[in-house]
Amino acid sequence: xxxxxxxxxxxxxxxxxxxxxxxxxxxxxxxxxxxxxxxxxxxxxxxxxxxxxxxxxxxxxxxxxxxxxxxxxxxxxxxxxxxxxxxxxxxxxxxxxxxxxxxxxxxxxxxxxxxxxxxxxxxxxxxxxxxxxxxxxxxxxxxxxxxxxxxxxxxxxxxxxxxxxxxxxxxxxxxxxxxxxxxxxxxxxxxxxxxxxxxxxxxxxxxxxxxxxxxxxxxxxxxxxxxxxxxxxxxxxxxxxxxxxxxxxxxxxxxxxxxxxxxxxxx
Numbered sequence: 001x002x003x004x005x006x007x008x009x010x011x012x013x014x015x016x017x018x019x020x021x022x023x024x025x026x027x028x029x030x031x032x033x034x035x036x037x038x039x040x041x042x043x044x045x046x047x048x049x050x051x052x053x054x055x056x057x058x059x060x061x062x063x064x065x066x067x068x069x070x071x072x073x074x075x076x077x078x079x080x081x082x083x084x085x086x087x088x089x090x091x092x093x094x095x096x097x098x099x100x101x102x103x104x105x106x107x108x109x110x111x112x113x114x115x116x117x118x119x120x121x122x123x124x125x126x127x128x129x130x131x132x133x134x135x136x137x138x139x140x141x142x143x144x145x146x147x148x149x150x151x152x153x154x155x156x157x158x159x160x161x162x163x164x165x166x167x168x169x170x171x172x173x174x175x176x177x178x179x180x181x182x183x184x185x186x187x188x189x190x191x192x193x194x195x196x197x198x199x200x201x202x203x204x205x206x207x208x209x210x211x212x213x214x215x216x217x218x219x220x221x222x223x224x225x226x227x228x229x230x231x232x233x234x235x236x237x238x239x240x241x242x243x244x245x246x247x248x249x250x251x252x253x254x255x256x257x258x259x260x261x262x263x264x265x266x267x
Contacts, residue, residue, distance in 0.1 A: 003119040003164050005127040006157045009109035012126035013101045015154055019133040020097040023051060023140055028090050030144035038139045038240050045089065047143070049080040051136050052093045058125045059100030062107050066114045100129065117168070131158040138240050148231070152195075155230045156202050159191070162237055163204065166264045167213040182263050183208050187256060190222035191237075193230035202230050206260070213264075224252035237261070 005012065032045040039047060057075045060066070072078055077096075081088040107113070109123035117124055134150055135158070141148040150158070165171065187209055193202035205222060207214040226233060228248030235241035236248055243250055243257055250257060 003117055003124060003161075005123070005161060007127070007153065009104070009123055009126055012123075012130045013104050015151075016104075016126065016130045016133060017097060017101055019130060019137055020051075020055070020093060023048075023133060023137045024090050024093050026137065026140040026144050026146055027093065028086055030140065030146075032084055032086060032089070034143045036139050036143040038142055044140060044143050045084050047136060047139055048089050048093060051133060052080055052089075052096045053078045054132055055093075055096045055100045055129060058129050059096065059103050061113055061115075062100070062111070062122050062125055063103040065107070065111060067112075068114050069116075070114075117165070127157070127161060130154070131161055134158060135238055135240070138235060138238075142240070150231045150234070152197075152200055152202070152230055155234050156193075156196070156200055159204070159230075159234050159237060162234075163206070163213070163215045167215065169212065171213075171264075177263075180259055182259055183211050185209055186223055188220075188222035188224075189257060189260060190220060190225040191233055192219070192225060192227045193233055194227055195229040200230075208256075208260070222252070224250065224254060224257045226250055226257060237264075239265075 027044065027048045030044050032043060034044045036042045036044060036047050042050070053072070053075065056078050057070060057072065060070050060075050077092065081092050104122060104126050107122045109121065109126065111122045112120055113122050113125070114120060115124045134154065138148050189206040191204040196202040201217045203217060203219045205216050205218045205220045226236060226243065226248060232241055232247045236243050239261060241247065243261060
């Protein structure tokens with residue numbers, strides 16, 4: 001499987017820094033004890049430590065050209081600073097992402113490194129950490145009642161990556177579990193962004209007629225269609241926005257869409 005993004009390695013590095021800066025702003029100004037509604041077991045402080053820990057973990061993998069997974073206990077300062085001081089947490093986030101981006105830039109996109117995907121290249125981590133941070137910034141925005149916007153080309157690539165990861169064989173096996181069949185004849189989903197220029201080609205068809213997901217960028221009739229602004233489509237797929245939100249529209253087999261959202265996950 002390709003698992004290749006549409007942005008350059010340097011663009012991912014720049015976006016990772018920018019997304020972290022936006023995330024840090026929410027951490028600095030928000031209530032660190034606030035519950036994160038989309039990650040109900042976490043406070044804003046917990047979310048920040050998760051994001052910063054993921055950055056540092058990926059950074060160690062890349063910097064050491066790891067050939068196998070690195071355990072959390074082997075990531076220096078992976079748990080974050082002691083206490084719950086916003087300034088210390090902010091400085092830790094800033095330092096960690098700078099280290100990770102430095103390692104990514106030094107390595108370039110094609111250096112061999114362990115990943116949990118079939119693609120054992122540093123470009124996987126540049127893309128994955130960018131999108132990981134963007135989605136968790138949405139969580140932080142919900143926890144702090146802040147607005148949330150994402151550049152269209154980043155949102156489209158984030159959605160494309162989500163589909164690529166959901167199509168991995170091990171994910172398909174999990175999606176096929178359960179009493180209600182997800183895959184089968186006539187099962188398809190159309191995603192249609194309503195606020196993007198034609199050149200972005202922000203429409204996808206999720207073909208579920210076989211025994212695993214096959215997707216393509218296309219405008220086609222499907223069993224169910226989800227329409228709305230691109231970022232809102234992304235938030236629905238990541239289950240940060242309910243499909244019955246008035247920000248999106250659903251046409252057709254709503255039960256199929258709900259089943260897909262229930263089964264399709266890689267986090």
